[in-house]
Structures are given as C-alpha cells and as structure tokens.
Amino acid sequence: MKYNIFFLFSFIVQFSIAQPDSLYIKKRLIIKSPTPTWTNTNKLSLDLNEVAFVNWNAGGSNSISAIVSQVSSLDYTFKNFKWANAFNARYGINQQESEVLKKTDDLLEISSSVGYKRSDASKWYYSARLTFSTQFANGYSYPDTSNPISKFMAPGYLFFGGGMEYGKDIEKLSLYASPLTFKSTYVLDQDLANAGSFGVEPAVYDDDGNVLIPGEKVREELGILVTNYYEVDVAKNVLLKSTANFYTDYLNSFGNIDVDWQLLIDFKVNNFIKASLGSQLKYDNDVKNLIVIDEDADEYGQSGAKVQWKQLLGIGFVVDF
Structure with a gap:
C-alpha cells in the first residue's frame, strides 16, 4: 500500500x-510573425512674405512673394527589408511693384530606394537608389524674359546606382556610398541643347550660323556617389535637416566633385503655423556661366563653373494629411 x-x-x-x-x-x-508595414506621410505648406509702403519717406517698393510646397513619403518595411519613396515639389513667385513676375523657387523631385540588412543587429544596408529631378516652368535671367535659360526637362537629372548605406537610426541619420552610379542629364529643349547648356555637347555651326550637327539632348556619366542625411531636434520645436550629395564621374574629369548641400531649419509655432530657414549650396563643373563677348555682334561665350547659393526664409501655414 x-x-x-x-x-x-x-x-x-x-x-x-x-x-x-x-x-x-x-x-x-x-508568437506572431512580423507583418509588412506601410507608412504614408503628406505635408502641404504655404509660405508668404509681403511688404507695403504708404508715404514712406525712406522709400521702397511694394512686394509680395509666396512659396507653395508638398512633401510626401510612402515607406514599406518587412523584417530586414525597407523600401522608401519620396515626392518633393516646390514653386515660388515674387511680384514687386512695376516689375515683372519672377520665379524664386522651382523643383519637382521623385526618389526611391530599397535596402536590406542581414540581421536585426546590423546597421549596414545593401542599397539601391533612383532619383529624378527637374522643374515645372521656364527660368529666366531677369529682367530678360524673352529667352529662357531653363525649362521643364531642361535640365532634368536621373541618378541610379547601388551601394552600401549605414544608419544607426536610418530615419534620422544615414550615410550612403555607391561606387557605381549612373547619371543622366537631359536637355530636351533643342535651343538650349544647341547652346551646350548644362554640360551637353553643343551644336556644330557653319560660318553662316547654320546648324550642321544639332546639340545632344542627353549627357551620360558613370561615377561615385556619396550622400549624407542628418536630422536632429536642436531645441524644442526646432528641427534641423541636412542633406549633402557628392558625385564625381569616372569617364569625364574624374576628381571634379559635384556638390549639392541643402540645410533646412523648421521652427514650429503650432500644428498649423511654422517658420523655415533654408540654404542650398551647389557646384557642378558641367554647368557653365554665359558671358557676353560682343553685345553688338550678339557673340556669347562660357566662363568656368561657379559656386551657386540660394537662401530662403519664410513664415507660413502647414497641413499634414
């Protein structure tokens, strides 16, 4: 028992x-397995700046300027795979008293990138990127508005390549390096292509000024691309974003580096009102400046490439949707 x-x-x-x-x-x-995630953001903003004078002894001209912009993103993540897409559009105008309407900003940009990392702990992604950019409307060397110096798809830029991307927090800090990046410059306006604008091969003329060989509309390059993106909250409701691109071509003038550095500081007043301070610095060895050799004979030439700089300051409204 x-x-x-x-x-x-x-x-x-x-x-x-x-x-x-x-x-x-x-x-x-x-335990549930990871599920695919889609993330979509949209931001529409309008910046305004107005100056008016009435019996102002110090003098001045009435003026008004506006910049409308939209920034959208659509991202897909699944396990260690990431696909990011972005759309960026801006257009700005300025009207001063007794002067013609002027364009102050113009951008149409679409980008897409895919990345894969081998493990959750890894900070390195195998990446491929495609970026396309151009502008909406004609650009002029004011006050001359009869001869456009740029148009839609003149220029247009296409970058496509693959490489490695490092990102501890990929949404706020990333460093991308591509040893093989294909770059195409499009100048689809024949007059600008004949002039050799934006680095394309210019037309060949006879002694009477007739076109023997039209200017090429596409310039192709293969080189190295390095980009850096950094985003940080420098203070409460103050956000700093920095984007820097460096490119050099293997085939033409290797070592001449094209630079495009954009710096933006957003000041958030509330959910609908914000201020922004922006700066963009560019250098492209293929973009020459037009100079007048003989004005009476309408003879023009090209000087060397120069550093380009643009600064923006605006206060406006923003809507997230």
Whole structure:
C-alpha cells in the first residue's frame, strides 16, 4: 500500500514540475510573425512674405512673394527589408511693384530606394537608389524674359546606382556610398541643347550660323556617389535637416566633385503655423556661366563653373494629411 502511495506522490510531483515547461512551449508556438508595414506621410505648406509702403519717406517698393510646397513619403518595411519613396515639389513667385513676375523657387523631385540588412543587429544596408529631378516652368535671367535659360526637362537629372548605406537610426541619420552610379542629364529643349547648356555637347555651326550637327539632348556619366542625411531636434520645436550629395564621374574629369548641400531649419509655432530657414549650396563643373563677348555682334561665350547659393526664409501655414 505504501508503495502505491509513493508512486502516486512521485507522479504528481513530476507532473507539477513538467507542466510549466509544456505551457511555455505552447506560448512560444503562438508568437506572431512580423507583418509588412506601410507608412504614408503628406505635408502641404504655404509660405508668404509681403511688404507695403504708404508715404514712406525712406522709400521702397511694394512686394509680395509666396512659396507653395508638398512633401510626401510612402515607406514599406518587412523584417530586414525597407523600401522608401519620396515626392518633393516646390514653386515660388515674387511680384514687386512695376516689375515683372519672377520665379524664386522651382523643383519637382521623385526618389526611391530599397535596402536590406542581414540581421536585426546590423546597421549596414545593401542599397539601391533612383532619383529624378527637374522643374515645372521656364527660368529666366531677369529682367530678360524673352529667352529662357531653363525649362521643364531642361535640365532634368536621373541618378541610379547601388551601394552600401549605414544608419544607426536610418530615419534620422544615414550615410550612403555607391561606387557605381549612373547619371543622366537631359536637355530636351533643342535651343538650349544647341547652346551646350548644362554640360551637353553643343551644336556644330557653319560660318553662316547654320546648324550642321544639332546639340545632344542627353549627357551620360558613370561615377561615385556619396550622400549624407542628418536630422536632429536642436531645441524644442526646432528641427534641423541636412542633406549633402557628392558625385564625381569616372569617364569625364574624374576628381571634379559635384556638390549639392541643402540645410533646412523648421521652427514650429503650432500644428498649423511654422517658420523655415533654408540654404542650398551647389557646384557642378558641367554647368557653365554665359558671358557676353560682343553685345553688338550678339557673340556669347562660357566662363568656368561657379559656386551657386540660394537662401530662403519664410513664415507660413502647414497641413499634414
């Protein structure tokens, strides 16, 4: 009898010890696997600046300027795979008293990138990127508005390549390097292409000024691209964003580096009102400046490339949707 009681007691003890393990196994079996995630953001903003004078002894001209912009993103993530898409559009105008309407900003940009990292702990992504940019409307060298110096798809830029991207927090800090990036420059306006604008091969003329060989509309390059993106909250409701691109071509003038550095500081007043201070610095060895050699004979030439700089300051309204 006592042996039966001993075996029964042993069975109960063993069952009670084994039971938590069986429950733990059941819990592990019902863990859900990661699911794909789509993230969409949209921001529409309008910046305004107005100056008006009435009997102002110090003098001045009435003026009004406006910049409308939209920034959208659509991102997809699944496990260690990431696909990011962005759309950026801006257009700005300025009207001063007794002067023609002037364009102050003009951008149409679409970008897409895919990245894959080998493990959750890794900060390195195998990446491929495509970026296309152009402008909406004609650009002029004011006050001359009869001869456009740029148009839609004149220029247009296309970058496509692959490489490695490092990002501890990929949404706020990333460094991308591509040893093989294809760059195409499009000048689809024949007059600008004949002039050799934006680095394309210019037209060949005879002694009477007739076109023998039209200017090429596409310039192709293959080189190295390095980009850096950094975003940080420098103070409460003050956000700084920095984007820098560096490109050099293997085939033409290797070592001449094209630079495009954009710096933007957003000051958030509330959910609908904000101020922004922006700066953009560019250098492209293929973009030459037009100079007048003989104005009476309408003879023009090109000087060397120069550093370009643009600064923006605006206060306006913003809507997230």
